[in-house]
Amino acid sequence: MPRRPTLIRLALVVAGSFVAACSPTTATRPAASVAAPPPAPAVPPLSLIPQVASLQRAPGSFVLRSGDTLGVPDGDRAAAGAAQWLAERARASRGLALPLATGGDVAAVRFVRDGSVAAAEGYRLVIAPGGVQIRARTDAGLFYGAVTLWQVLTSVPAGAPLPALAIDDAPRFAWRGLMLDSVRHMQTPEEIRTLIEQMAEHKLNVLHWHLTDDQGWRIPIKRYPELTRIGAWRIPPHAGHDGEPKRYGGFYTQAQIRALVAYAAARHITVVPEIDLPGHATAAVASYPRLGVTGKRPKVSVDWGVNTTLYNPSPATVRVMEHVLDEVMALFPSHYIHLGGDEAVKDQWQASPAVQAERRRLGLASDDALQSWFMNQLGSYLGAHGRRMIGWDEILEGGVPGDAVVMSWRGSKGAVEAAGKGHDVILSPAPDLYFDQLQSDRADETTGRIPVKSLADIYAFEPVPKQLDAAGVAHVLGAQANVWTEHMPSFAHVEHAVFPRLDALAEVDWTPVVRRDWHDFLARLPAQLARYRAAGIAYADSAFAPDIAVDADAALASGRTRVTLSNQAKYGTLRYTLDGSAPDAHASVYTAPFEVGLPVTVRAAAYAADGSVLGAPRSRVIDRVALLTRGTTALANCPGNPFRLRVQPLPDVTSLSPVYELPLFNRCQQWADAPLDGIHGLHVVLQRLPNNYALAHDAKLVVQRPHATPFGELVVHLDRCDGEVLNQWTLPDPSRAPRTLTFNAAITPPPGRHTLCFALTAPNDGPLYVFDRVQLLDAVR
Structure with missing residues (x-):
């Protein structure tokens, strides 16, 4: 006598497509398991991320217990792999032991091949009082069904029943990607496995692995061993001092690469390698100068940005790169191979008589056409071996080589142009899907690019450009986010940048537009954050961190102020x-702004509806000293170029703090409306940074102010950056001075509120200076 109704009974109470998913087979268990399940809540919250295409609730529930079996068809290795993944995740997250069983129909959870599930990666998940079925036509579909079942399992308390339901699901896009840059800073194989596992749990299916660039060559090529013996290593600025390594680098062995590719494939993730050319070539040319234009051996670059070293576009270089691709293809079975094509500044080609003679011999009208020819040689080589080239959107400029896929990173314009010409496209625009953009402008945020791209910004991204017609839409393969690691020297930085924005990306790539809802997404996040905590993922809580705002004028005038609390996501209590x-959960609930007397320390945290904390508490000290101080993140750029970065003291130190905001093109910052009543002095702390930024043609945008002393000055202007000079200090010889510089001076400003402009006249070819903090003083220290 079965202890639960059969799955067919559930089919009688739900609609249409649900019926086809149900089976008349009865699931039984050993007699020792026959205890009545606890009553299920009416509608338990389900943290399914990405949101599924269709979900129907049904009466009843099912309790999954240790000892219950996972049934897979005889000889179905892929089904067994999906079941084994589920068993491992259930053990790790809920302590359940779920053995695999092959053949027969008696199992608590059955994996079933079903040709009626049309979508290539689609699946049907049915949870009924009599058991669970995961049905799919393909290997990937069975795996994604297992992922969703695990998410259901971890959406309810341990031991609680799973709600009866039917899910019919399939992805919106075929390409659901994440790019990891392992050149600027490396990650260990174990760290990359952590990232791959999280991608799998989010149903992402492409890891685009950036392996070569100016700053290093990370993939061993047996035929050309110098690529890693020389090209994998660089000497950092301030090598061996203040936490900087004496040399930075390394590479992945071919065995490690094969193991990572296999680990990803078991989770239905394809690893697509990127070998960047014809630009971003410094590490390769440092290894083999004959690959370059000048014949000289450069150093492996320590500079972020756009380096100008190019490959020589000669037949000999093409042959070398074909040899490289032979070994790349042997390591990576991916149909796609990424060949870069971005930021190839043509200065070296234009200055080379030999390169220009080669261009004319080929009958090419421009250097952009020469780049297209060079890449087409290698794209055709890939095509002859059954592979397909991907390139960044610059490959449009000289004519897209062959049937190359265009990855649009300079906004979506490249995708629109390429799709209009009949090329497949992947949307990966900057800054929209660049995870090296800051998640918030909070002072406690770590390194990255500005402007901010918040969790909400990622969620709001639409991969299909509005300009495309139906034919163009058919060429959109999907979207991916990029994790460029210039400012992510440790995996802790990567985790902070990626999570939980990966959840938003997953929903952008997988979920139908009509099923995407920001508020519903937020409601599903607390359980996902709990999964991160259980897995040891150091996710960012930037979206939920409390902002503690005060009325500074009132505080300085009266010693009392009004405090307003909020957070970026506008979510939680x-x-x-x-x-x-x-x-804690018993602290005062914020409902409206409140008044406090100075001095006071306000501490706050956000809590979800289930009582779980959404992030670490934040605090703000409110007193006269704090109100008269501006830290590095609170000083604005002076008029001109708005570009700025949040950086560490040195490029390769691995701590998350301290950080400094660097206005790279205009080394000048200002404090607008500074309260100068009663102020008689200034206290300024500067930090000296290495000038390791390659700007190529953008170097002309850098403002150079006249300096009267060899190493420049720090000048404080009133009201405007060309206004009255309140004071100035001479900057010392950087070879003899500490990296942290402190300046104190008396000033006699007018009363009231005025803008203070802090301008640096240090020579552009010297080190960079950033502001640690500026403090207004009642008296000179």
Whole structure:
């Protein structure tokens, strides 16, 4: 006598497509398991990320217990792999032991091949009082069904019943990608496996692996061993001092690469390698100068940005790169191979008589056409071996080689142009899907590019450009986010940048537009954050961190101020304390702005509806000193170029803090409306940074101010950056001075509020200076 109704009974109470998914087979268990399940909540919350295409609830529930079996068809290795993944995740997250069983129909969870599931990666998941079925036509579909079942399992408390339901699901896009840059900073194979596992749990299916660039060559090529013996290593600025390594680099062995590719493939993730050319070639040319234009051996670059070293576009270089691709293809079975094509500044080609003679011999009208010819040689070589080239959108400029796929990174314009010409495209625009953009402008955010791309910004991204007609839409393969690691020297930086924005990306790539809802997504996140904590993922809580805002004018004038609490996502219950204690679930609930007397320390945290904390508490000290101080992130750029970066003191140190904001093109910052009543002095702290930025043609945008002393000055202007000079200090010889510089001076400013402009006149070919903090003083220290 079965202890639960059969799956067919559930089919009688749900609609249409649900019926086809159900089986008349009864699931039984050993007699020792026959205890009545606890009552299920009416509608338990389900943290399914990405949101599924269709979900129908049904009466009843099912309790999955240790000892229950996972049934797979005889000889179906892919089904067994999906079941084994589920068993491992269930053990790790819920302590359940779920053995695999082959053949027969008696199992608590059955994996079933079903030709009626039309989508290539689609699946049907049915949870009924009599058991669970995962049905799919393909290997990937069975795996994604297992992922969704695990998400259901971890959406309810441990031991609680799973709600009866039917899910019919399939992805919106075929390409659901994440790019990892392992050149600027490397990750260990174990760290990359961590990232791959999380991608699998989010149903992403492409890891684009950036392996060569100016700053290193990370893939061993047996025929050309110098690529890693020389090209894999660089000497950092300040090598061996203040936490900088004496040399930075390394490479992945071919065995490690094969193991990572296999690990990803078991989770239905394809690893697509990128070998960047004809630009971003410094490490390769440092290894084999004959690959370059000048014949000289450069150093492996320590400079972020656009280096100008190019490959020599000669038949001899083409042959070498074909040999390289032979070994790349042997390591990576991916149909796609990425050949870069971006940021190839043509200065070296234009200055080379030999290159220009080769261009004319080929009958090419421009250097852009020469790049297209060079890449087409290699794209055709890939095609002859059953592979297909991908290139960044610059490959449009000289004519897209062959049937290359265009990855649009300079906005979506490249995708529109390429799709209009009949080429497949992948949307990966900057800054929209660049995970090296900051997640918030909070002072406690770590390194990255500005402007901010928040969790909400990623969620709002639409991969299909509005300009495309139906034919163009058919060429959109999907979207991917990029993790460029110039400012991510450790895996902790990568985790902070990627999670939880990966959840938003997954939903952009997988979920139908009509099923995407920001508020529903936020409601599903607390359980996902719990999964991250269980897996040891150091995710960013930037979206939920409390912002503690005050009325500075009132505080300085009266010693009292109005405090307003908020967070970026506008989600959760904010709780706060004023006695210095950490806020907990019993702390005061914020409902409206409140008044406090100075000095005071406000501490706050956001809580989800289930009582779980959404992030670490934040605090703000409110007193006169704090109100008269501006840190590095609170000083604005002076008029001109708005570009700025948030950087560490040295490029390769691995701590998450301190950080400094660097206005790279105009080394000048200002404090607008500074309260100068009663102010008689200034305290300024500068940090000296290495000038390791390659700007190529953008170097002309860097402002150079006249300097009266050899190493420049720090000048404080009133009201405008060409206004009255309140004071100035001479910058010391950087070879003899500490990296942290402190300046104090008396000033006699007019009363009221005025803008203070802090301009640096240091020579552009010297080190960079950034502001640690500026403090207004009642008296000179």
